[in-house]
Amino acid sequence: MSRTAAETHIKELGKIFDICAAKDGDSKTMNYNEFEEMINTNFPNIAKGQNLKEMMAKLDKDCSGELDKTEFGKCIGNFIAKC
Ligand SMILES: [Ca+2]
């Protein structure tokens, strides 16, 4: 069965994480600089006017200082809720 449009979009979002998180050589987690660049490059309209530091702090559930893919998923979930 070929991939649906929805599945393709989900896959693309995962790819965005992989590409942005890999900037510092560790593609498993996204540090603040990577997060900021990811938002500014990919979600400038949706995230407009938001405090990115606060946003990241809220998403970072395990307080590791970086976002893993699950935490990134919550970020996307928040965006969907706002759309
Ligand atoms: Ca990284």
Ligand SMILES: [Ca+2]
């Ligand atoms: Ca984390």
